[in-house]
Amino acid sequence: TEKREAPVLIIGSGYGGAVSALRLCEAGKKVIMLEMGLNWEKAGIPFSNLLKPGKSAAWLKKKSIAPFMNIFSLTPFTGTLDRLDFDHINIWVGRGVGGGSLVNGGMAVTPKESYFREVFPDLDAEQFYSFYFPLVQKELKVNVIDEQFLQECPYYKFTRVGEEEAHKAGFKTIRVPNVYDFKYMEKEFRNEVPRSALNTEVIYGNNHGKNSLDKTYLRKALETGNLEILDLHHVQNMKLNDDKTYTVSAHHIDTSGNIIADKTFTCKKLILAAGTMGTLQLLLRSNAVNGFPLHEKVGKNWGNNGNFMTGRNWVKPLSGGTGSKQSTIPVGGVDNWEDKEHPFFTEIAPLPMGMDVATALYLLINRVEKKGEVAFDKTRDILTLKWDESNTVKMRENAKYFVRKMNTANGGTRSHFLFNNGFGADICYHPLGGCVLGEATDRYGKVKNHDNLYVLDGSLIPGTIGVNPFVTITAIAEYCIENLIRQNEFAL
Numbered sequence: 001t002e003k004r005e006a007p008v009l010i011i012g013s014g015y016g017g018a019v020s021a022l023r024l025c026e027a028g029k030k031v032i033m034l035e036m037g038l039n040w041e042k043a044g045i046p047f048s049n050l051l052k053p054g055k056s057a058a059w060l061k062k063k064s065i066a067p068f069m070n071i072f073s074l075t076p077f078t079g080t081l082d083r084l085d086f087d088h089i090n091i092w093v094g095r096g097v098g099g100g101s102l103v104n105g106g107m108a109v110t111p112k113e114s115y116f117r118e119v120f121p122d123l124d125a126e127q128f129y130s131f132y133f134p135l136v137q138k139e140l141k142v143n144v145i146d147e148q149f150l151q152e153c154p155y156y157k158f159t160r161v162g163e164e165e166a167h168k169a170g171f172k173t174i175r176v177p178n179v180y181d182f183k184y185m186e187k188e189f190r191n192e193v194p195r196s197a198l199n200t201e202v203i204y205g206n207n208h209g210k211n212s213l214d215k216t217y218l219r220k221a222l223e224t225g226n227l228e229i230l231d232l233h234h235v236q237n238m239k240l241n242d243d244k245t246y247t248v249s250a251h252h253i254d255t256s257g258n259i260i261a262d263k264t265f266t267c268k269k270l271i272l273a274a275g276t277m278g279t280l281q282l283l284l285r286s287n288a289v290n291g292f293p294l295h296e297k298v299g300k301n302w303g304n305n306g307n308f309m310t311g312r313n314w315v316k317p318l319s320g321g322t323g324s325k326q327s328t329i330p331v332g333g334v335d336n337w338e339d340k341e342h343p344f345f346t347e348i349a350p351l352p353m354g355m356d357v358a359t360a361l362y363l364l365i366n367r368v369e370k371k372g373e374v375a376f377d378k379t380r381d382i383l384t385l386k387w388d389e390s391n392t393v394k395m396r397e398n399a400k401y402f403v404r405k406m407n408t409a410n411g412g413t414r415s416h417f418l419f420n421n422g423f424g425a426d427i428c429y430h431p432l433g434g435c436v437l438g439e440a441t442d443r444y445g446k447v448k449n450h451d452n453l454y455v456l457d458g459s460l461i462p463g464t465i466g467v468n469p470f471v472t473i474t475a476i477a478e479y480c481i482e483n484l485i486r487q488n489e490f491a492l
């Protein structure tokens, strides 16, 4: 076993990890970051697109794992997209240096202030809306599509049709900002640069255009000279030592998933940023394996951010459906949040399958009326999730209401093409909570019952935020790390 010491260790290179790394490195701290996925930039391996899944398509699996249409066999490789299967829900996550930013749709949505206040009654909302949200929009390079380009580009027919139909049905639509560089996309369309969003690249990585974390926070952090990122380092568990330091055990793997070395890292300060499910797995598994101290609130207050997928078939069949060519980057949404009976937000999602399947796809984001709970089964060595149909009753009701209203106004049927019964209740892209700010941690993310352990990722958000979550995750991480540094938590 190879042994190393580090003053500050961060596990995971997604939003929470990248923010923590940058701010600590700027403050002059030496940081080591362990990431189980591959450093794609360094490896120089291109990402594959939706129509031709290759190396980047799946985390060590023999078959692709897109939400639909998995007909492709693969040679297992440490790809960017992983799916965690539970009894009643499947959760997709990103793997690699950059975490979820490599595979996500880049939708950069600031939550509604009223809902943010409801979800985080103890935070100073004014400070978030005047400082942290603008800060992360700048750091993440958030921009908005040019309206004329959207109206003219054939690749956005699905958005134009979706918005037109929503208006006819009496819904309000909104423009959704993104981290994908829309000026780059315009050049793609004019064939001046290699195509990415217009070449069905997204959930297996974008070769161009998308400002994922490796191009923003992580690049800046590396430029300080204080950050070392070790990729293909899969952390197995953590141990609390008598002197209150931590020893972290990791497998160094190759791109086929074989273990090439066992490593241990001893650190004074440990930041967990392995994403909601990754962080919960590390905490609960370490507790099962070596009695790692846990607070009773760890695992509690978990939610799917109200994710509920649905679709409609034969959208305007006579006018040519939603288009055979579609950009992978969503820019439109239906905002029904103010409706007291049926509050939801839904993304007008692309379905770029290389042909016109006359199907409209929607990812609804609802309130989470009934939260779930994450635990660990020691005998089977797996995370378990207390979550079933009873947790999604209201989400299904909202989806039914939405689809019915859209179909009444525009024609169409529920999409049996995509889902059993027309609904995808079990599809989750936004796992949140389980290590909630102020419940399992103090008000800045320091884990209760510990002196040198912090959680800074999606697990801090109590299961719901009403919109796509990464802008909020990034802002909360900025807020926490700034205050932790100010309190001299990292004065070593």
Ligand code: FAD
Residues within 6 Å of the ligand: 011, 012, 013, 014, 015, 016, 017, 034, 035, 036, 037, 092, 093, 094, 095, 096, 097, 098, 099, 100, 101, 103, 104, 105, 106, 107, 108, 109, 203, 233, 234, 235, 236, 273, 274, 275, 276, 278, 279, 282, 429, 430, 431, 456, 457, 458, 459, 468, 469, 470, 471, 473
């Ligand atoms: P993550 O970004 O998940 O990062 C955690 C990192 O830790 C990963 O790189 C992981 O490999 C690593 N890790 C985990 N366990 C270990 C371990 N044991 N050892 C070492 N490393 C480990 N959100 C939006 O706001 N807008 C969108 O448009 C959007 N689209 C999405 C589309 C898809 C297909 C998916 C899957 C998600 C999408 N999301 C979107 C959600 C968003 O990507 C996540 O909410 C976000 O990435 C979570 O950030 P995080 O910092 O909590 O952790």
